[in-house]
Amino acid sequence: MLGNQTLIVLIGTLLLGVASGMVGTFAVLRRRALVGDVVAHSALPGLCLSFLLFHSRSMILLLCGALVSGLLGAVVVALMKRFTRLREDAIQGIVLSVFYGGGIALTRFIQNRYRNEPGSDLESFIIGRAATMLKADVLQIAAVALVTTIIVLVLYKELTLLSFDEQFCRVQGWSTMGLDLTLMLLTAITVVVGLPAVGVVLTAALLIIPPSAARFWTDRLSTMMMIACLFGGASGVVGTLVSANISGLPTGPLIVMTSTVIFIASWLFAPHRGVVWNGNRSRDLDVDPSWLVTESQFADESPADLQIKRGSGM
Amino acid sequence: MSIATVLNKSATLFGAKTPIPFEGLTTKIAELLSMAPTDVQNAFWTIAVGALCATCCALAGCFLVLRRMSLLGDALSHSVLAGMAAVYLVTGGVEPVPMLIGALIAGVMTAVLTQFVHKAANLPEDSSIGIVFTSLFAFGVVVVSQAKHVHLDLDCVLFGDLAFAGVDLRPMMGWLWPHSFQSLVPSLVITLLFLIVFWKELRLTSFDPVLAVTLGFSAGVMHYLLTTVVAIVTVSAMGVVGLLVVALLIVPPATARLLTNRLSTMLWLSCLLGTVATTIGYFLALKWDSSAAGLTAVVAGIELLAAIVFSPLDGLLGRTIRTVRLRTRICAEDVLAGLFRKQERGDADAGVAVSTVQECIELAGNGFLAAGSIRWLKTRQLLDHSGNRVSLTARGYNYGRSLVRSHRLWEAYLHENFDLPHDHLHDPAEAMEHFIGPEIQRQITDELAAPAEDPHGREIPHIER
Numbered sequence A: 001m002l003g004n005q006t007l008i009v010l011i012g013t014l015l016l017g018v019a020s021g022m023v024g025t026f027a028v029l030r031r032r033a034l035v036g037d038v039v040a041h042s043a044l045p046g047l048c049l050s051f052l053l054f055h056s057r058s059m060i061l062l063l064c065g066a067l068v069s070g071l072l073g074a075v076v077v078a079l080m081k082r083f084t085r086l087r088e089d090a091i092q093g094i095v096l097s098v099f100y101g102g103g104i105a106l107t108r109f110i111q112n113r114y115r116n117e118p119g120s121d122l123e124s125f126i127i128g129r130a131a132t133m134l135k136a137d138v139l140q141i142a143a144v145a146l147v148t149t150i151i152v153l154v155l156y157k158e159l160t161l162l163s164f165d166e167q168f169c170r171v172q173g174w175s176t177m178g179l180d181l182t183l184m185l186l187t188a189i190t191v192v193v194g195l196p197a198v199g200v201v202l203t204a205a206l207l208i209i210p211p212s213a214a215r216f217w218t219d220r221l222s223t224m225m226m227i228a229c230l231f232g233g234a235s236g237v238v239g240t241l242v243s244a245n246i247s248g249l250p251t252g253p254l255i256v257m258t259s260t261v262i263f264i265a266s267w268l269f270a271p272h273r274g275v276v277w278n279g280n281r282s283r284d285l286d287v288d289p290s291w292l293v294t295e296s297q298f299a300d301e302s303p304a305d306l307q308i309k310r311g312s313g314m
Numbered sequence B: 001m002s003i004a005t006v007l008n009k010s011a012t013l014f015g016a017k018t019p020i021p022f023e024g025l026t027t028k029i030a031e032l033l034s035m036a037p038t039d040v041q042n043a044f045w046t047i048a049v050g051a052l053c054a055t056c057c058a059l060a061g062c063f064l065v066l067r068r069m070s071l072l073g074d075a076l077s078h079s080v081l082a083g084m085a086a087v088y089l090v091t092g093g094v095e096p097v098p099m100l101i102g103a104l105i106a107g108v109m110t111a112v113l114t115q116f117v118h119k120a121a122n123l124p125e126d127s128s129i130g131i132v133f134t135s136l137f138a139f140g141v142v143v144v145s146q147a148k149h150v151h152l153d154l155d156c157v158l159f160g161d162l163a164f165a166g167v168d169l170r171p172m173m174g175w176l177w178p179h180s181f182q183s184l185v186p187s188l189v190i191t192l193l194f195l196i197v198f199w200k201e202l203r204l205t206s207f208d209p210v211l212a213v214t215l216g217f218s219a220g221v222m223h224y225l226l227t228t229v230v231a232i233v234t235v236s237a238m239g240v241v242g243l244l245v246v247a248l249l250i251v252p253p254a255t256a257r258l259l260t261n262r263l264s265t266m267l268w269l270s271c272l273l274g275t276v277a278t279t280i281g282y283f284l285a286l287k288w289d290s291s292a293a294g295l296t297a298v299v300a301g302i303e304l305l306a307a308i309v310f311s312p313l314d315g316l317l318g319r320t321i322r323t324v325r326l327r328t329r330i331c332a333e334d335v336l337a338g339l340f341r342k343q344e345r346g347d348a349d350a351g352v353a354v355s356t357v358q359e360c361i362e363l364a365g366n367g368f369l370a371a372g373s374i375r376w377l378k379t380r381q382l383l384d385h386s387g388n389r390v391s392l393t394a395r396g397y398n399y400g401r402s403l404v405r406s407h408r409l410w411e412a413y414l415h416e417n418f419d420l421p422h423d424h425l426h427d428p429a430e431a432m433e434h435f436i437g438p439e440i441q442r443q444i445t446d447e448l449a450a451p452a453e454d455p456h457g458r459e460i461p462h463i464e465r
Helices: A004-029 A035-054 A059-083 A088-113 A135-154 A156-164 A166-171 A176-198 A203-215 A221-245 A251-269 A295-299 A303-311 B003-013 B023-033 B037-066 B070-091 B096-120 B125-146 B154-159 B181-197 B199-207 B209-214 B219-259 B263-288 B292-310 B316-344 B357-363 B370-379 B394-417 B426-435 B438-447
Strands: B169-172 B175-178 B354-356 B383-386 B389-392
Touching (some): A004 A035, A004 A156, A004 A176, A004 A203, A004 A221, A004 A251, A035 A059, A035 A203, A059 A088, A059 A176, A088 B070, A088 B154, A088 B219, A088 B292, A135 A156, A156 A166, A156 A176, A166 A176, A176 A251, A203 A251, A203 B125, A221 A251, A251 B125, B023 B037, B037 B070, B037 B175, B037 B199, B037 B219, B037 B263, B070 B096, B070 B125, B096 B125, B096 B181, B181 B219, B199 B209, B199 B219, B219 B292, B292 B316, B316 B357, B354 B357, B357 B389, B370 B383
Antiparallel strands (some): B169 B175, B354 B389
16 A cells, blocks of 8 residues: 555655654744744755756755755854844845745756756755655655754753753853754754755744644643654654645645644644633633733834734733 | 827827837837847836836835834745635636735735734744744645646746746737736735825834824734735735745845935835846846846845945945044054153153154054054154154144043043042053043043143143144
């Protein structure tokens, strides 16, 4: 029933989901959810330049190029934050769209000029094409999943500290910049490995949605991470199986849609935090510290948020 | 009579149903550039479509950038696909009007859902944006990939077709116009109306939301009105530039923001920058056989980079030049003050302090600006320099004396007003001496009743007036 090719894809997307869930947990808690999106979009031109340089289909070479330009995008965001008066959201939008635009221009250029060369169809990286995953690709994903797991386990305590109390982390003598860079690197590697399967536009979803869904189930970081891995893996498996059985359905978007379904289900049915569980209980009586809005929380809000908060009497 | 009417009049002479309102001009340009007349027409219409598209996006985008809603623009451009897909699922067709309405609803839904997930599920706002738009986009891609309809094309949504915008001409009012005018012109009209009607409210809620609320203007209503306008612009521009509409929405306004502090200037400047980007992007795409929308984004990015470096407001180049100038002046002044002190100590040759170039460079702090600061002094005729012998000119002597006066006055002032030990007075004075002009010297002198000596017992030099 399961073909050999489907099995390979299945293992690949499973591992991808698990790795993204693990790294994504920290990215979401550290409020770096959209960094993955910036890295993914910025990776496209590097991928194309790598093809133009080496004229090779080797996934490793392509992904190295992608990693370099993805990280470059993240660095440009940091530099622009330091040296211009633009706000972070505008900077992210700028870097994302300009790099992505460069990538689109290069993919089209390559497709028109090297039409007869194998592997020149780089536009498949935009939406992803998991169905053509090779054994070697899966091995790469496995290697990356293993490395990220090891790094996350080794730095677990430090990353936890960084996610919840940056200042205490610094006071304790840890280099928050070094840890942030490590986290960024892990995010970038996970995103880049996910590109062939899920594509530039949607890879960020794998980092954001499963950890956000896991957040409904628990208040413990370790549990949240495990649930996020579980959800990520499950999304990968279900998405792949559905796309394998209905011909013509793209795998990447299906994986994302599966994780969205898991997210909505968690939101509705998770114990304690879920909508159904909370049913008749008034939120005001259930004192949850996160509902105590402090002054500093207003600082980063957009004007419209302020209005909404004021309107609801907070 | 405006140029347009002249062109139109001449066009009617050539017969009404020409593919371009002024065919005569086109043939002339074509002859001039030795191109085919159709190519010139094509280019003309493409540039017009690009300009229209860039203008709509820039006008709406300025407020996105100012209100820190840039990422909403990005999210909108993705989720619009879901609206079109949903309409296709329900109606089974791709009629333009239902498609437009579906896309609009999806656009506004994105804004509402983002806020809803943020508040109700208690998740950070960036996560909620990420969840909403990726989910909607994934849904859109799945539906569109199944659609066997020719006019619902994923490639068009992803990349747009600016390059063909000038080819797809439809008759309207006696002439042939680009098809995309049908959606772009109304959306420009709506955007302009929105800006004109709500100009005051938009400015107020963008720059001072708290004041706006206290004055009784609802920032929330403006937020959703703006979101609707952005959704309209996004939907109409997507057919031309695809997902990269976000580049036109954010990058030119951000560039304009770096170049000006006035909202009205920012608006027209961003329209201009966007139009230049689409035009150059189109020609580059022709040259390299590539995507016009992608190259438009790249050109817009280059414009932004140029603004970051060269902006007259706080461009990197200007800032660097100002810093280098200031540091050169400070190094040079250190040399003058040092030479003056040397002369004061009596270490002088016939009343004039003499020094070597090496010593001056040492006084200037040995930094990479030291040599430049010596040149600075010579061009201002503050130093005499023959061979290796360096001495103060009369002007240099006065300048150095004023500096030392500032230094010692500041020491006296610190000593008088702050409880600092004597050895803590020199360093702050060494920094301040470069920024104390005659006026502050006078004020300190008045306040301290014309002190004769600094706390270390050295004479404060006088300046003859």
